[in-house]
Amino acid sequence: MRIGIDAMGGDHAPVETVKGAVMALDAVAGTIVLFGFEDQIKAELKKYTYDQSRIEIVPTTEVVENEDKPVIAIKRKKDASMVVGLEQVRKGEIDAFISAGNTGALLAGGLLRVGRIRGVDRPALTTVFPTFKGMFILADVGANAECKARNLLEFGIMGSIYAKDVLSIDNPKVGLVNIGTEEGKGTPMISEAYQLLKESDLNFIGNVEARDIPEKQADVLVCDGFTGNVILKLTEGVAKSFMSEIKGIFMSNIISKLSAVIMKKNLKALKTKMDYTEYGGAPLLGVKAPIVKAHGSSNGKAFMNAIKYADKYVSNNIIEKISAQVLIDDEDEEQE
Amino acid sequence: MRIGIDAMGGDHAPVETVKGAVMALDAVAGTIVLFGFEDQIKAELKKYTYDQSRIEIVPTTEVVENEDKPVIAIKRKKDASMVVGLEQVRKGEIDAFISAGNTGALLAGGLLRVGRIRGVDRPALTTVFPTFKGMFILADVGANAECKARNLLEFGIMGSIYAKDVLSIDNPKVGLVNIGTEEGKGTPMISEAYQLLKESDLNFIGNVEARDIPEKQADVLVCDGFTGNVILKLTEGVAKSFMSEIKGIFMSNIISKLSAVIMKKNLKALKTKMDYTEYGGAPLLGVKAPIVKAHGSSNGKAFMNAIKYADKYVSNNIIEKISAQVLIDDEDEEQE
Numbered sequence: 001m002r003i004g005i006d007a008m009g010g011d012h013a014p015v016e017t018v019k020g021a022v023m024a025l026d027a028v029a030g031t032i033v034l035f036g037f038e039d040q041i042k043a044e045l046k047k048y049t050y051d052q053s054r055i056e057i058v059p060t061t062e063v064v065e066n067e068d069k070p071v072i073a074i075k076r077k078k079d080a081s082m083v084v085g086l087e088q089v090r091k092g093e094i095d096a097f098i099s100a101g102n103t104g105a106l107l108a109g110g111l112l113r114v115g116r117i118r119g120v121d122r123p124a125l126t127t128v129f130p131t132f133k134g135m136f137i138l139a140d141v142g143a144n145a146e147c148k149a150r151n152l153l154e155f156g157i158m159g160s161i162y163a164k165d166v167l168s169i170d171n172p173k174v175g176l177v178n179i180g181t182e183e184g185k186g187t188p189m190i191s192e193a194y195q196l197l198k199e200s201d202l203n204f205i206g207n208v209e210a211r212d213i214p215e216k217q218a219d220v221l222v223c224d225g226f227t228g229n230v231i232l233k234l235t236e237g238v239a240k241s242f243m244s245e246i247k248g249i250f251m252s253n254i255i256s257k258l259s260a261v262i263m264k265k266n267l268k269a270l271k272t273k274m275d276y277t278e279y280g281g282a283p284l285l286g287v288k289a290p291i292v293k294a295h296g297s298s299n300g301k302a303f304m305n306a307i308k309y310a311d312k313y314v315s316n317n318i319i320e321k322i323s324a325q326v327l328i329d330d331e332d333e334e335q336e
Numbered sequence: 337m338r339i340g341i342d343a344m345g346g347d348h349a350p351v352e353t354v355k356g357a358v359m360a361l362d363a364v365a366g367t368i369v370l371f372g373f374e375d376q377i378k379a380e381l382k383k384y385t386y387d388q389s390r391i392e393i394v395p396t397t398e399v400v401e402n403e404d405k406p407v408i409a410i411k412r413k414k415d416a417s418m419v420v421g422l423e424q425v426r427k428g429e430i431d432a433f434i435s436a437g438n439t440g441a442l443l444a445g446g447l448l449r450v451g452r453i454r455g456v457d458r459p460a461l462t463t464v465f466p467t468f469k470g471m472f473i474l475a476d477v478g479a480n481a482e483c484k485a486r487n488l489l490e491f492g493i494m495g496s497i498y499a500k501d502v503l504s505i506d507n508p509k510v511g512l513v514n515i516g517t518e519e520g521k522g523t524p525m526i527s528e529a530y531q532l533l534k535e536s537d538l539n540f541i542g543n544v545e546a547r548d549i550p551e552k553q554a555d556v557l558v559c560d561g562f563t564g565n566v567i568l569k570l571t572e573g574v575a576k577s578f579m580s581e582i583k584g585i586f587m588s589n590i591i592s593k594l595s596a597v598i599m600k601k602n603l604k605a606l607k608t609k610m611d612y613t614e615y616g617g618a619p620l621l622g623v624k625a626p627i628v629k630a631h632g633s634s635n636g637k638a639f640m641n642a643i644k645y646a647d648k649y650v651s652n653n654i655i656e657k658i659s660a661q662v663l664i665d666d667e668d669e670e671q672e
Contacts (some may be wrong), residue, residue, distance in 0.1 A: 142515055211570065243549070246582065259592065270582070
């Protein structure tokens with residue numbers, strides 16, 4: 001197994017990308033391949049003692065910046081760490097590719113350079129979403145701002161396979177984000193998606209209202225990418241504002257400061273439960289090779305976890321399973 | 337001024353509706369008109385000492401239930417408290433009507449029985465959204481699951497008028513919910529709405545990402561009703577799950593329980609800041625008479641606040657101002 005990382009991607013690259021790669025050596029077998037500026041990567045690697053035979057560098061001379069226009073960057077920056085990594089995962093020179101860089105560019109690169117699995121209309125950016133009640137998969141979170149009903153069914157199929165085989169959730173429950181619990185709620189597209197999901201072989205539990213998302217009713221929650229992006233970022237924003245208020249309360253006087261010290265462990269646990277770094281980033285499901293988007297602000301631990309999950313993604317043959325499933329489904333839908 | 341309340345609407349009706357009506361007598365001038373089962377309302381009113389000349393009862397014999405199909409309920413339950421109330425506000429027998437009952441029915445009733453202001457394509461269900469940084473107006477939160485760009489501009493116009501004249505916000509900042517901050521992000525509809533807002537006379541500040549919603553960057557935030565409903569309910573859900581976790585932490589041992597007692601005031605302040613009951617419900621903007629949806633779980637205080645804001649809604653001539661503004665705007669758009 002060879003897992004590639006865009007060493008130049010993310011807010012703390014290459015410090016944290018390299019750190020994560022070294023940390024991951026204990027968690028996975030095989031080789032980690034770092035794409036990026038050779039000098040910088042080597043300088044970072046010097047900080048650690050590790051099995052040098054298991055980390056390789058593929059030197060590249062360009063970087064896709066967050067400000068770059070996705071499609072243009074992918075087409076023009078041919079020697080960017082992200083672009084070379086995508087090229088290698090396409091050719092099978094590496095088995096999976098992880099980047100915390102420009103999300104749009106990674107999506108565009110996944111579509112343009114790696115390509116869709118036959119039968120998949122729209123690949124989904126899928127994230128593992130933490131709640132106090134446990135995690136679930138949310139798809140799509142931004143690859144497809146506008147969706148057809150058919151896409152939401154595909155997200156459910158792909159998300160279920162990932163939930164089952166990578167996250168070890170048996171018979172994953174699939175929910176549809178909607179503005180009411182009853183059948184027929186929402187836009188015409190959502191109503192149609194409801195019917196498709198209901199008629200599918202998925203373990204469909206019906207509509208899930210946004211209010212109940214933190215209650216984790218489903219293991220896989222599907223929605224269009226606009227809604228998913230709003231859900232992901234709003235949860236992050238509300239959680240952040242709460243943590244900041246709580247911190248303020250604890251810092252308000254001597255006694256509350258003392259309480260904070262006493263409750264430190266519990267407060268930390270609260271934070272950990274909502275910690276996205278635990279679940280290893282957002283797989284782009286529906287492309288022909290395992291590509292994972294890590295959060296821009298990922299630290300070493302987040303990259304290590306992304307590598308761990310990418311390893312499971314590969315070794316459980318998720319791509320082949322998705323491919324087999326969507327083809328069956330495609331034959332069912334031949335009238336389309 | 338005569339403000340009507342659906343005494344039978346909401347989870348705690350008529351106990352809390354009547355309580356709110358009595359409480360409101362100190363906050364507003366004029367008469368409160370209660371629509372509902374006469375016996376039950378009278379029994380509740382008996383609990384209080386108040387100026388009897390200022391509360392009237394309009395006896396009705398039916399109730400729109402939460403399970404009722406909105407349009408059917410509005411058409412068939414002609415003597416329901418909600419339907420009679422809507423009829424009276426249409427005729428001008430009352431100046432405003434508040435209900436915490438079936439949201440869909442109130443919307444349908446607003447459209448079918450009261451009707452749109454000339455020039456308004458789609459009325460919006462608008463809520464005052466609390467954050468730790470202050471409140472803002474969110475429109476639409478569920479009246480229009482699917483929207484055209486033009487509708488979002490209207491929500492901005494109507495929301496700005498309400499923000500300025502009812503909530504006393506000078507030159508309200510208008511933001512567009514989007515999945516990126518840059519112009520051109522989102523669906524084609526959202527991009528088009530961006531252009532319309534940018535070219536309008538509104539104080540448009542551009543896109544607001546969901547992550548920044550709790551930071552209250554805008555005074556009026558516009559989006560389609562599907563997205564708005566998700567934002568409203570998800571915030572509620574995340575806040576609830578946080579409060580419950582925090583409570584759990586404080587209850588975990590003797591010392592933390594003691595801390596909770598000491599910090600009670602601050603913790604209560606935390607809750608108050610996020611308290612939707614402070615801002616008096618969700619006005620349906622764009623219909624010909626002031627109609628306000630109160631939260632289903634409203635208590636007396638929430639109803640009192642709803643009455644207070646309905647009073648401002650009427651006395652500041654919001655309907656006339658919306659009407660004047662959309663007509664100007666309509667003339668500008670005559671090519672349509």
